[in-house]
Amino acid sequence: MASTETPWYTDCTVLEGLECPYTEDGAEFITAVSLGNNTAMLAFMRDVTPDSDDTYTPREEWYIVSLSRYPASSIEYSRIPGPRNPEGVVGMKLVRVGDVVVAYGGRVFGPRSDPFEQHPPHWYMAVYTIATGVWENIPYEEGCMPLPAHGPTLFAVEDTLVVAGGTPSGEGRDTSYDTHEWCLSTSLSFSLSLSLSLSLYIYI
Template structure:
């Protein structure tokens, strides 16, 4: 299937922190084509006493794609944190991570707020029992002035389903509805007042809004062509105008650690269309090793795809961002069959039994490959 052209130009540069030995990179946009980045530095020359300090930088991306940086303060409470996640929260950036207490010799969750206006950090107290417990690979996103933390895995490797909200107004944690399934290592995309998440490689479309979860079948499976290869799947996305999302999906193969280039899609949350887009100009060498994708919009038309080895700036075609852009009922992959589900959602059972197998086969044959080329040309 020929992908739809969607970008004007791609510019590939060395990784954001390629001049440093680092790990655990995370970043969040802070406006004016700037990013707050945090990572663990392993440069013995710069940090002779402790080679694994947490560092923060403010990165400036000029219109000609030149990246400059300046040091930013590092929160004391997160200095020895593992796997910090940064997420934009109104006029702040929230930093959340697993911290080790040198006094108690125990691990717990830690949090700090970075003020974009003053470029300073504020420690956020975490009270045991009234905030998220220690976990890894948790999912975090923001809805307005609320930070949401859900799922992840506990120390024993079990999936967690609890969901917590932290209000920027009240500065308090509130536990909300549990997720219908365990969520770990996923990246959600917020469109309007709803966060959309997908169980990578499984047909689940999870939606969170106003403290409630909703799960329904995901009609088009973007990972269908990679099933059976082994490895694990990942998905990142950024919102477009209205109810559309730009998605990148990727498979990392277990036996050699290399990944095929990510696939690109536009997903429409009203019509449920999934339109394949032209692939990004990435080579096999770019994808060597376990490459985790981070995706962010620098401004209304420039997207940054960051990995350890390179940074890819994508100038998006304005047509994709305008109200005249309409998906054309093009699907990719197989229509999800009811028997493929491992979990039951009451809503999908009541709606899906009558639609069953016959409709699934019809959509797979008619809406998948048979009509796709004509629709792609029209879009």
């Protein structure tokens, strides 16, 4: 007998005809995270024309997205300043951890002629406090921070950010199975609380 209950997904609404900044040409590596109260943070890489025949200088753009349902459904995009980024890192991932948002990882664009360093991964971590709208950059500490890698897995467990795996840059580099955790301190800064080297096996 077929169920008469209404599936949850029928409550979703498609908002037609809305202009959004990432529908323009050249937007890649789109990432977003909920801030609560019908708002979200959105970031993406804006591609640009090469400076020369061998180099690109893409940039990262940051927005707050607000959803309004009444009197009519609408979405508003407000561009905001991103974190300090002197190295020009793009393609970060966003994860919400408690009352902050963490921007992690990414890559820089090197010479197109070098197949192994064309888009190398780069260390990047910045923490955005939702209540104040203030960014704090977390510097790299050799020996206790994970190596920059392509495709790490990120998720949050309560007040802890977990970063696992990824593939470091360079010819012959193997996929990493290291797992690192950061927890929120009372000052809303991030501190490295645990670093483990794990071999992860998943059976399906």
